Amino acid sequence: MRLRTGRLPDVAGDFSCASCGQVFRAADLDRVLWCEECIAAARRKAQRIGIWFGIGLAGALAAWVFLVEKPTIMIGGWIGAVLATFWLGMRIGRELSYGILRARSGSRPPVQ
Numbered sequence: 366m367r368l369r370t371g372r373l374p375d376v377a378g379d380f381s382c383a384s385c386g387q388v389f390r391a392a393d394l395d396r397v398l399w400c401e402e403c404i405a406a407a408r409r410k411a412q413r414i415g416i417w418f419g420i421g422l423a424g425a426l427a428a429w430v431f432l433v434e435k436p437t438i439m440i441g442g443w444i445g446a447v448l449a450t451f452w453l454g455m456r457i458g459r460e461l462s463y464g465i466l467r468a469r470s471g472s473r474p475p476v477q
């Protein structure tokens with residue numbers, strides 16, 4: 366018998382994960398009915414997408430800087446700007462793709 370922790374009441378019974386369709390107890394799913402495994406998988410996928418998003422943005426900025434601006438001084442400042450763009454782009458890409466992945470929850474029919 367599990368102690369009540371103030372989460373969903375146990376009387377709710379079993380639910381299937383909205384993403385993979387496996388059946389879990391209500392207490393093991395989050396509020397959009399995803400199991401921990403699917404949440405972790407979505408986070409990893411979003412992290413990868415975010416890194417590529419950051420590389421793309423930083424690459425575009427770096428190309429613009431060195432092809433258009435052609436800096437001869439303050440190279441370090443430009444490199445800093447490119448790195449900051451990579452970091453920001455990675456975070457934005459990660460949060461955006463995680464939100465999109467989560468919003469698609471339920472697109473796969475539950476397997477009983």
Ligand SMILES: [Zn+2]
Nearest residue numbers: 382385400403
């Ligand atoms: Zn799942």
